[in-house]
Amino acid sequence: MxxxxxxxxxxxxxxxxxxxxxxxxxxxxxxxxxxxxxxxxxxxxxxxxxxxxxxxxxxxxxxxxxxxxxxxxxxxxxxxxxxxxxxxxxxxxxxxxxxxxxxxxxxxxxxxxxxxxxxxxKPVLSVQEALDPYAPRVPGYGKSNVVVEHHLRKGDPDAAFASCELVIEEEFNTQTIEQAYMEPxxxxxxxxxxxxxxxxxxxxxxxxxxxxxxxxxxxxxxxxxxxxxxxxxxxxxxxxxxxxxxxxxxxxxxxxxxxxxxxYDREWSFRESYKRHPYTMRYKVGVTSEGRIMAVKATIYANSGAYLSVSPWVTWRSTAQCCGPYSIDNVHADVYALATNTVFNGAMRGFGAPQVNFAIEELIDIVAHELKIHPLGMRRINMVKQDSVTITGQKLDGHTVSMEDVMNRVVHEIGYRKKYEHCSFGKSEGDELYGIGLAISYRGSSLGAEGMDFCSAVINGQFDGSLLLETGIHENGQGSETAMMLILAEALGCDLKRVRYRRSSTSSIPDSGTTVATRGTLMGGSAVMAAVSDFKRLLSEHLAERLRCEPTDVNFHGDKIWGLNYEYNLTWEEAMRELYLQRVTPYAFGTFKAPDVSWDDTNGQGDAYFTYVYSCQAVELTVDRKTGAIKLLNIVAGHDIGKAINKAMVLGQMHGGIAQGIGMALMEDFRFEEGRPLALNFDGYAIPRMTDVPPITGIIIENHDPNSLTGAKGIGEPATELIAPAIANAVFNATGVRVRNLPIKLKPEDLA
Missing domain, CATH: 3.90.1170.50 (Aldehyde oxidase/xanthine dehydrogenase, a/b hammerhead)
Known part of the structure; x- marks a missing residue:
C-alpha cells in the first residue's frame, strides 16, 4: 500500500x-x-x-x-x-x-x-586551544583533551601523490548548530x-x-x-x-x-542542550590529469564540547564517509574529537555526514575547475558503481548501487548541463550573478558497525476485527507510526482503517534502540514484517479448516482472508471471532536484527553499513554583486530510498531536510563569547523561514533493497546533508569566489 x-x-x-x-x-x-x-x-x-x-x-x-x-x-x-x-x-x-x-x-x-x-x-574554548599540550584538561577521564580518535588506512597515499598531476590542499570549517525543535x-x-x-x-x-x-x-x-x-x-x-x-x-x-x-523555556534549552559538532577539516587530494582521484589524506577535528555524548559514533560515521560516494584506492584519514568548555555536542540530523559532505563535494568541484573538467564528469569518473569497493574496503554488491542514475535524474530535471554554461563566474553586465551547483552522497543506513541494531513489533488482533500495532520505533514527528500502519495494512491485505497504532511504554515492548540514523522505516518496518509472518502463520493454521484448504493455501487480500482459488473467505470480524472460539489469541511478536557487518577499528576497514541511500541535490541561485545577498531560485533533490511507503511523507521529509540544510548553508551559527552562547532565543539565532525556501522538486527513486523486509531504506538524514555543498558550489559558479566556511557570508568587497 x-x-x-x-x-x-x-x-x-x-x-x-x-x-x-x-x-x-x-x-x-x-x-x-x-x-x-x-x-x-x-x-x-x-x-x-x-x-x-x-x-x-x-x-x-x-x-x-x-x-x-x-x-x-x-x-x-x-x-x-x-x-x-x-x-x-x-x-x-x-x-x-x-x-x-x-x-x-x-x-x-x-x-x-x-x-x-x-x-x-581557565576554560578551553576552541579545538585549537584543546590541541595545545599545555592547555587545561577538560574531561574528568583520560590524559588529554583528545577524547575520540579514529583512523582509516587504505593503500599508500604518499606514494600515490608522487605520481599525481595535481595535488591540492584545502581546509574547510563548519559551525555549531542548534536543532531548533519547536517544543523545548x-x-x-x-x-x-x-x-x-x-x-x-x-x-x-x-x-x-x-x-x-x-x-x-x-x-x-x-x-x-x-x-x-x-x-x-x-x-x-x-x-x-x-x-x-x-x-x-x-x-x-x-x-x-x-x-x-x-x-524548559527556550533560554534553558539553548543554554544546556547539545548541538551539532563544528568541524575543522583539512584535506590533501591527488588527481590524474584525467580527473581520477588517486589519493586522499584527511585530518578532521570535531569539537565535542564539555562532555562526550555520542561523539565517538558521530565521528566514526565521518570517518567511514569522509571521501563521499567515491571509490579511491589510497586514503589515510585521522578523525579526532576534542573536549572544550563550550556546550557539549551530540546527535543532530546527518550525524557527522553533513560536515564531511560539505568538504568533499566542494573539493570535487575545486579539482574539476583546476583541471577544466566538467563537475559532472569529475563525479562520474570517481563515483561508486555496482560492485565498487569503498574507502573502507567494502564491496558494494548487496544492493542496487544507483549513484549515477540518481545524479542523472536530478541533472535532467533541473537542466544542469545547459544552465551550467550560463553561470556568471563573477562576470556579468548587471549586478545579478547566476550560478547552479550540485552535490552527491551515499549514506549508510541504520547504525552499521556503530553497534547492534534490532527492533521489535507487536500485532494484536481484536475481537471485532480491528488490529493494534505497536513497535519499538519512536514517533518524533517524522511519520513513522503512519509508515508502520501502512506496511501492516499492505502485508495483511486489509483496510487501513482496521489498524490503530498503539503508543507503547517501556513496560510493553522491548528496547528497540533510539529513532535515529535513518533507521526508523528500515528497522521498524522490517520488525512489522517479521511479526506479520508469524501472524499470518497463526491465522492460516487455525482458519484453514473453515476456509476448506491447507494452511499454505490461505491468503490475505481485499480486506478478507481467503482459501484456495478465492472460493471461500472470512471477513476479519469472522476470522477474529473464530480464533477466540478456538481459544487462540490472535497475537504476534516479531523482531528484526540488522544484517551483520564487520569492522576493524585499528585501520578503519570493513563493511561499515549493510546498505546505503544514494542522493543528489542541485540548486540554482543568484548573488547580488552590490550586497552579497544570496537568493535561492530552485532546488531539485533525488534520493534512492528503496521503496516509498508513503510518497507524500517522503517528499515532506525531503522538503524539511532541505530547509534545515539551507539553514546550515546560509544562516545558522550558534556562536559563543568566552564560552557563553551569544544567543539564547530565536531573536538572536536565525533559522530558515518559508520565504527563504525556494520551490523544491523531489524525485523518489525506488530500487527494492534486499536487506530490508519491506524493501525500504529511509530519507530522514540524506535529505539534509547535501544542500550546503550544492549551494557553495553554485555560489562559486555565480561569483568565482570559493567559500570554505559555513555559514556562507558574502560581502560586496568579496565580489568586486
Missing part, C-alpha cells in the same frame, strides 16, 4: 491543536521544577547556598547532588555528564540545583535566590501507589530515559515506566538532555511523593 496521497494517523490531532505534548499534561497536586545554573564556564569547589530559596513563598524543596540516591553522572558511552553538578563545572549549561515549588512562577522566583560559589578555572524539553513524572514512577516526556528514546532515570534514583528498571507521547520535533537533539530532564523530574517526584513537571 504505497500511498500517493498524504496520510498521517496523527494529522488531524496536530492540525486541530488536540495533540497533547508533554507540557499539556497536568495532574492533581502537581509541583513544578526549574533548573538553577551558575555563571561559570569552568570552575571547581562548587558550593551551593539554598537557605533563602528554600524559605521563599511556595518553594517546596531545593535539590542538589547531595540529594541524589544513585548515580549523578551519565552518558550514552562515557558516564561524564552531570545530571546535577557535584564539585566541578565544565560548561555554562551545567545544572547545579533544582527548585521545586507549588507553581512555576514560585519556582523561578526561588531559583533566583539560590547562591552558587566556585573557584573559576519537558517532562511530567508521576509516582504511583505501587512504587513505579510514570514518565511522560518529550524525548527520542524512552529506554535510555528509563536507564538514566533508574540509575539516578538507584532503582530497578522495572520501577520506571516511560510512556511514548507526542513529540514536537527532535532532529537528534532529544536524547541525552531530554532524558536528564525526565530524570530530574523523577527525582523530585520520588522525594516529594507528588507529581512533578519540568518544562
Amino acid at each position: 504505497t500511498m500517493e496521497k498524504a496520510f498521517r494517523n496523527d494529522g488531524y490531532a496536530k492540525v486541530t491543536g488536540r495533540a497533547a505534548y508533554a507540557d499539556d499534561y497536568a495532574v492533581a497536586g502537581m509541583l513544578h521544577m526549574v533548573p538553577v545554573y551558575a555563571d561559570y564556564v569552568s570552575a571547581k569547589n562548587l558550593t551551593i547556598h539554598c537557605e533563602e530559596a528554600s524559605a521563599s513563598a511556595g518553594c517546596v524543596r531545593v535539590l542538589t547532588a547531595a540529594d541524589v540516591p544513585g548515580q549523578t553522572h551519565f552518558g550514552q558511552i562515557e558516564k561524564d555528564y552531570p545530571i546535577l553538578a557535584t564539585d566541578r563545572i565544565r560548561s555554562w549549561g551545567d545544572v547545579c540545583a533544582l527548585v521545586i515549588a507549588e507553581s512555576r512562577e514560585a519556582a523561578i522566583a526561588a531559583a533566583a535566590l539560590v547562591r552558587i560559589e566556585a573557584e573559576p578555572l 524539553e519537558s517532562a511530567l513524572c508521576v509516582p504511583r501507589s505501587d512504587g513505579v514512577i510514570e514518565v511522560y516526556g518529550s524525548m527520542q528514546h524512552p529506554f535510555s530515559t528509563r536507564r538514566f532515570t533508574a540509575a539516578f534514583l538507584a532503582e530497578p528498571l522495572s520501577n520506571i515506566e516511560v510512556y511514548t507521547i507526542v513529540v514536537g520535533g527532535g532532529f537528534g537533539g532529544k536524547d541525552d538532555t531530554a532524558a536528564c530532564v525526565c530524570a530530574r523530574a523523577a527525582l523530585g517526584a520520588r522525594l516529594t511523593g507528588r507529581p512533578v513537571k519540568m518544562t
Whole structure:
C-alpha cells in the first residue's frame, strides 16, 4: 500500500491543536521544577547556598547532588555528564540545583535566590586551544583533551601523490548548530501507589530515559515506566538532555511523593542542550590529469564540547564517509574529537555526514575547475558503481548501487548541463550573478558497525476485527507510526482503517534502540514484517479448516482472508471471532536484527553499513554583486530510498531536510563569547523561514533493497546533508569566489 496521497494517523490531532505534548499534561497536586545554573564556564569547589530559596513563598524543596540516591553522572558511552553538578563545572549549561515549588512562577522566583560559589578555572574554548599540550584538561577521564580518535588506512597515499598531476590542499570549517525543535524539553513524572514512577516526556528514546532515570534514583528498571507521547520535533537533539530532564523530574517526584513537571523555556534549552559538532577539516587530494582521484589524506577535528555524548559514533560515521560516494584506492584519514568548555555536542540530523559532505563535494568541484573538467564528469569518473569497493574496503554488491542514475535524474530535471554554461563566474553586465551547483552522497543506513541494531513489533488482533500495532520505533514527528500502519495494512491485505497504532511504554515492548540514523522505516518496518509472518502463520493454521484448504493455501487480500482459488473467505470480524472460539489469541511478536557487518577499528576497514541511500541535490541561485545577498531560485533533490511507503511523507521529509540544510548553508551559527552562547532565543539565532525556501522538486527513486523486509531504506538524514555543498558550489559558479566556511557570508568587497 504505497500511498500517493498524504496520510498521517496523527494529522488531524496536530492540525486541530488536540495533540497533547508533554507540557499539556497536568495532574492533581502537581509541583513544578526549574533548573538553577551558575555563571561559570569552568570552575571547581562548587558550593551551593539554598537557605533563602528554600524559605521563599511556595518553594517546596531545593535539590542538589547531595540529594541524589544513585548515580549523578551519565552518558550514552562515557558516564561524564552531570545530571546535577557535584564539585566541578565544565560548561555554562551545567545544572547545579533544582527548585521545586507549588507553581512555576514560585519556582523561578526561588531559583533566583539560590547562591552558587566556585573557584573559576581557565576554560578551553576552541579545538585549537584543546590541541595545545599545555592547555587545561577538560574531561574528568583520560590524559588529554583528545577524547575520540579514529583512523582509516587504505593503500599508500604518499606514494600515490608522487605520481599525481595535481595535488591540492584545502581546509574547510563548519559551525555549531542548534536543532531548533519547536517544543523545548519537558517532562511530567508521576509516582504511583505501587512504587513505579510514570514518565511522560518529550524525548527520542524512552529506554535510555528509563536507564538514566533508574540509575539516578538507584532503582530497578522495572520501577520506571516511560510512556511514548507526542513529540514536537527532535532532529537528534532529544536524547541525552531530554532524558536528564525526565530524570530530574523523577527525582523530585520520588522525594516529594507528588507529581512533578519540568518544562524548559527556550533560554534553558539553548543554554544546556547539545548541538551539532563544528568541524575543522583539512584535506590533501591527488588527481590524474584525467580527473581520477588517486589519493586522499584527511585530518578532521570535531569539537565535542564539555562532555562526550555520542561523539565517538558521530565521528566514526565521518570517518567511514569522509571521501563521499567515491571509490579511491589510497586514503589515510585521522578523525579526532576534542573536549572544550563550550556546550557539549551530540546527535543532530546527518550525524557527522553533513560536515564531511560539505568538504568533499566542494573539493570535487575545486579539482574539476583546476583541471577544466566538467563537475559532472569529475563525479562520474570517481563515483561508486555496482560492485565498487569503498574507502573502507567494502564491496558494494548487496544492493542496487544507483549513484549515477540518481545524479542523472536530478541533472535532467533541473537542466544542469545547459544552465551550467550560463553561470556568471563573477562576470556579468548587471549586478545579478547566476550560478547552479550540485552535490552527491551515499549514506549508510541504520547504525552499521556503530553497534547492534534490532527492533521489535507487536500485532494484536481484536475481537471485532480491528488490529493494534505497536513497535519499538519512536514517533518524533517524522511519520513513522503512519509508515508502520501502512506496511501492516499492505502485508495483511486489509483496510487501513482496521489498524490503530498503539503508543507503547517501556513496560510493553522491548528496547528497540533510539529513532535515529535513518533507521526508523528500515528497522521498524522490517520488525512489522517479521511479526506479520508469524501472524499470518497463526491465522492460516487455525482458519484453514473453515476456509476448506491447507494452511499454505490461505491468503490475505481485499480486506478478507481467503482459501484456495478465492472460493471461500472470512471477513476479519469472522476470522477474529473464530480464533477466540478456538481459544487462540490472535497475537504476534516479531523482531528484526540488522544484517551483520564487520569492522576493524585499528585501520578503519570493513563493511561499515549493510546498505546505503544514494542522493543528489542541485540548486540554482543568484548573488547580488552590490550586497552579497544570496537568493535561492530552485532546488531539485533525488534520493534512492528503496521503496516509498508513503510518497507524500517522503517528499515532506525531503522538503524539511532541505530547509534545515539551507539553514546550515546560509544562516545558522550558534556562536559563543568566552564560552557563553551569544544567543539564547530565536531573536538572536536565525533559522530558515518559508520565504527563504525556494520551490523544491523531489524525485523518489525506488530500487527494492534486499536487506530490508519491506524493501525500504529511509530519507530522514540524506535529505539534509547535501544542500550546503550544492549551494557553495553554485555560489562559486555565480561569483568565482570559493567559500570554505559555513555559514556562507558574502560581502560586496568579496565580489568586486
